Amino acid sequence: MQTAPRTILWIILALLVLTTLFCNLPGDELSRDADYTATLTAVQSTQTAMAGMPKESSTPTVASTNTATIATNTSLTTGSISGSLSYPSEWIPAQRIVAFRVGGDDYYFIETTENQASFTLSGLPPGAYYVVTYLLSEDLSAGYTNAVLCGLAVECQDHQLITVQVNAGGESTNIDPVDWYAPNGSFPPNPFALPSSDAPSANTGSISGKLSYPSEGIPQLQIVAFHQDSEAFYSIETTPNQLTFQINDIPSGVYIVVAYLSGEEYAGGYTQAVLCGLSLDCTDHSLVPVLVDPGLDSADVDLMDWYAPQGTYPPNPLR
Numbered sequence: 001m002q003t004a005p006r007t008i009l010w011i012i013l014a015l016l017v018l019t020t021l022f023c024n025l026p027g028d029e030l031s032r033d034a035d036y037t038a039t040l041t042a043v044q045s046t047q048t049a050m051a052g053m054p055k056e057s058s059t060p061t062v063a064s065t066n067t068a069t070i071a072t073n074t075s076l077t078t079g080s081i082s083g084s085l086s087y088p089s090e091w092i093p094a095q096r097i098v099a100f101r102v103g104g105d106d107y108y109f110i111e112t113t114e115n116q117a118s119f120t121l122s123g124l125p126p127g128a129y130y131v132v133t134y135l136l137s138e139d140l141s142a143g144y145t146n147a148v149l150c151g152l153a154v155e156c157q158d159h160q161l162i163t164v165q166v167n168a169g170g171e172s173t174n175i176d177p178v179d180w181y182a183p184n185g186s187f188p189p190n191p192f193a194l195p196s197s198d199a200p201s202a203n204t205g206s207i208s209g210k211l212s213y214p215s216e217g218i219p220q221l222q223i224v225a226f227h228q229d230s231e232a233f234y235s236i237e238t239t240p241n242q243l244t245f246q247i248n249d250i251p252s253g254v255y256i257v258v259a260y261l262s263g264e265e266y267a268g269g270y271t272q273a274v275l276c277g278l279s280l281d282c283t284d285h286s287l288v289p290v291l292v293d294p295g296l297d298s299a300d301v302d303l304m305d306w307y308a309p310q311g312t313y314p315p316n317p318l319r
Contacts, residue, residue, distance in 0.1 A: 076168060077125075077168050077169075078124055078125060079125075079166035079167050079168055079169065079171065079172065080120055080121060080122040080166070080170075080171045080172070081124060081131060081166060081171070081172045081175050082118070082119060082171055082172070082175065083118065083119060083131075083144070083173065083174055083175035083176040083177065084117060084118050084176045084178065085097075085112065085116060085117055085118060085119060085177070085178065086176075087180065087291075088180050088290070088291040089291070089298070090300075091115055092112075092116060092117060093114060094112055094113055094114050094136045095112045095133045095134065095135060096109055096110075096133065096134045096135075096192060097112065097132075097133045097177065098134065099121055099124060099130070099131050099164075100129060100130045100132065100188055101127055101128070101129055102127070102128040103128070106125075108121060108123070109191075111136065120171075125166075126167055126168045127166055128163045128166075129163070129164045130143070130162075130188070131143065131175050131177050132144075132177055132188060134190045134192070135293075140180075140252065140293065141180075141187045142179050142180040143182060143186065144161065144177045144178075144179070145159045145160055145182060146158035146159070148176055148178055148179050152178070154287075159179055159182035159183065160186075161186075161187065180254070181228070183229045184229060203251060204248075204250055204251055204295075205252060205292040205293050205294055205297060205298065206247060206248045206250060206298070207225055207255065207290055207292060207297070207298045208244065208247075208298070209257075209300055209301035209303060210244055210300075210302040210304065211243055211244060211302075211303055211304075212268070212304040213306065214307075217240065218238075218240065218242060219240055220237065220238060220239060220240050220262040221238045221259045221260065221261065221262060222235055222237050222260045222261075222318050223237070223247060223257070224260065224314075224316070224318065225247055225256075225257045225290070226256050226257075226258070226314055227251075227254075227255055228254045228255060228256060229254070232251075233317055234247055234249075235317075237262065245303075246297070250292050252292050253291075253292055254289045254291055254292070256289060256290065256314075257269065257290055257303060258303065258313045258314065260318070260319075263318075265315065265316050266306075267313045267316065268305055269285075269287050269303060269308060269313050270287065270290065270301045270304075270305070271284070271286060271287055271288060271308060272288060273305045273307070273308070274288070274305050275288065278305065278307070285305055285307070285309065286312075287312075
């Protein structure tokens with residue numbers, strides 16, 4: 001307790017002041033000056049003595065925590081995965097990116113916002129992981145696979161997930177889960193998916209686009225959407241000079257789409273040449289995969305490439 005010493009000092013100070021005031025006659029300038037000097041000296045001496053004493057405080061002192069040091073130490077014990085995102089459309093929907101620990105039940109995830117083109121998944125314990133991204137609204141998924149390293153070209157058919165090694169204090173970069181074309185069952189089920197009680201129609205979408213023909217008019221056409229992972233196909237028939245089309249009630253999945261002259265093999269497709277602008281320099285006539293989402297329309301699938309070499313398109317299944 002520091003109360004007694006402090007009280008004694010204040011009493012000494014008061015006695016010194018009273019002594020100097022009463023021991024000198026008023027009106028004496030020299031005495032007043034001496035009084036002032038003596039009082040000032042006493043006050044300064046007392047303040048100096050009090051300054052050297054421990055100070056009381058009503059608030060306890062708390063040892064500060066070095067937050068930066070703690071964060072740095074944590075980053076040295078975990079790693080991260082980063083990469084790019086895409087979607088086979090003109091926009092990138094919100095996604096949930098999941099890193100599954102290989103050989104275990106652990107997984108770590110983050111959620112992105114619409115049109116977010118990159119991600120970083122931090123705080124991962126060192127180890128091996130598979131990286132898969134899921135749409136927030138359904139079970140449709142894409143993975144970081146051998147097809148991604150191959151360039152996702154038509155000939156890239158190996159959709160096996162790649163093991164990603166995470167090291168303590170390191171970042172595994174260029175891990176791009178953009179293989180939306182893998183067959184069903186290639187990736188782990190969405191760990192956040194809930195059983196659905198929706199009607200089967202909720203699992204279907206549609207494909208729409210423009211039509212053309214290398215003549216002054218557009219004849220009657222048969223529009224066929226081929227499911228890439230099965231022998232299923234979905235079709236409609238147009239009327240002469242119809243400029244657009246839409247195929248409804250298509251189960252979700254990946255399709256290629258071709259327009260056939262009704263009853264014939266002559267056909268126009270939605271190909272890389274269409275995306276290129278169908279100029280003389282556009283020599284890639286490979287069909288472009290079209291992703292169908294439940295409840296959504298895959299638009300701008302324009303069937304205009306009537307110049308592909310023979311055998312580029314599947315045979316007309318309606319002939």
